[in-house]
Amino acid sequence: MGGYSSEVNISLKSGNVVYKNLDTQKYQAYRVHILPEKWVALDNNNNEYSINKDDFSFKLEGKTILFDCVFNAIHGTPGEDGKILAYLELLGIKHTSAPFYQMALTFNKRDCLSVVKNYGIKTATSYFLNEGDTINTSEIIKKVSLPCFVKPNNAGSSFGISKVKTENELIPAIEKAFKEDSEILIEAFLDGREVTIGVINFEGNTKVLPITEIITDNAFFDYEAKYEGKSEEITPANLSNELQTKLEKVAVKAYKALNMSGFSRTEYIIVNGEPHFLEMNTVPGLTTESIIPQQAGKAGISLANLFENAIETALKTN
Incomplete structure (x- = not known):
């Protein structure tokens, strides 16, 4: 749970719900926080133990803890975009998501x-922009009409999305979406x-x-x-x-x-x-x-x- 995107707090909530609902008679579960500043496993008392990225293990009371399966509750990157799943697949660790390429x-x-x-x-009619592309608002409107939606290409939980009703609103909406991602998608309403x-x-x-x-x-x-x-x-x-x-x-x-x-x-x-x-x-x-x-x-x-x-x-x- 966690992640590197704007969805980190939602992911932590999701992960905690999963953790609380697992049968402790069947599973020895640990919460693992995957964050830009640290990868740590937590015990029931919220003590943190550093994850060894060589094999995704951690030490607890002198014993190496290895995982049989990872429940992926990371919204956004690196859980939903496949990055951490490619890493787990290289290590031969099972996980609850689709293979990394599908993700x-x-x-x-x-x-x-x-x-x-x-x-x-x-699907809706769509127009794509990469950061640095020339933005031709009249060309965009000609293709998708108004109102339209501007959204980051790789983001979730509706971060960076705007509904645009006038041509004047288009550039600010594009700038907002580019704060979340370097690629954006503009779709017809x-x-x-x-x-x-x-x-x-x-x-x-x-x-x-x-x-x-x-x-x-x-x-x-x-x-x-x-x-x-x-x-x-x-x-x-x-x-x-x-x-x-x-x-x-x-x-x-x-x-x-x-x-x-x-x-x-x-x-x-x-x-x-x-x-x-x-x-x-x-x-x-x-x-x-x-x-x-x-x-x-x-x-x-x-x-x-x-x-x-x-x-x-x-x-x-x-």
């Missing part, structure tokens, strides 16, 4: 969209219902969790809406059988097209009865108020079962 691919919104489009999944769909590996199968509809008074499902109660989250969403089936099929198609495993939560906007893929989160929030735990609860899956399943699935992988 890197889904974290990069631009590359992720290019893959799902190739499988016939609808999709006017429709927003839903978020959890897809996980559960007991050996790809399982779609009950769908959540997001209703927010904010301009979009931003940080406040996600974490400060500024939105209404309806689970299960009030959908016709036909639309629910369509959404579930698209969700499974995207999960498989991206070669995903482990957790995922994907946002879609429904426009004229058609789901449009926005983005996939591969380390979704796991706090008690987060959506995946809500959806799992509606599916009759307790937090303890949800987390234990992730660990047992990871331990069975090659």
Whole structure:
């Protein structure tokens, strides 16, 4: 838990929820804080022990502690972008996420969209910018129209995102997004219902969790809406059988097209009865108020079962 991004505090919350819900009769769990200034394991009394990066171990009372499995609760870098997973895979340590390349691919919104489009999944019209590119506001508006969304290409929890309604707002929004990432994505506004769909590996199968509809008074499902109660989250969403089936099929198609495993939560906007893929989160929030735990609860899956399943699935992988 932790990480190097703006999402560090959310990750620490998620990691602590996982830790508190693990069966102590089955697992000897340690919280590991991965932070820019230190990598440390914590015992029950919050004493810190430095992680040896040579083999991801630590010393406790003269004994070397090695891990059988790592539960990845790092939102953003280096957990959600695959970096730490590549390191763990080199060391031969099992983890609860998808392989590092799939994580890197889904974290990069631009590359992720290019893959799902190739499988016939609808997306918003988009425009890409790298830091240093010439910014032509009239060209951008001609392609994506107004209003539009400006977002960092590699960031989560809605950090750095702006909804732009006028051409004058475009440059400040771009500057805000560049504070989070050197690549940004500008997308056309999709006017429709927003839903978020959890897809996980559960007991050996790809399982779609009950769908959540997001209703927010904010301009979009931003940080406040996600974490400060500024939105209404309806689970299960009030959908016709036909639309629910369509959404579930698209969700499974995207999960498989991206070669995903482990957790995922994907946002879609429904426009004229058609789901449009926005983005996939591969380390979704796991706090008690987060959506995946809500959806799992509606599916009759307790937090303890949800987390234990992730660990047992990871331990069975090659």
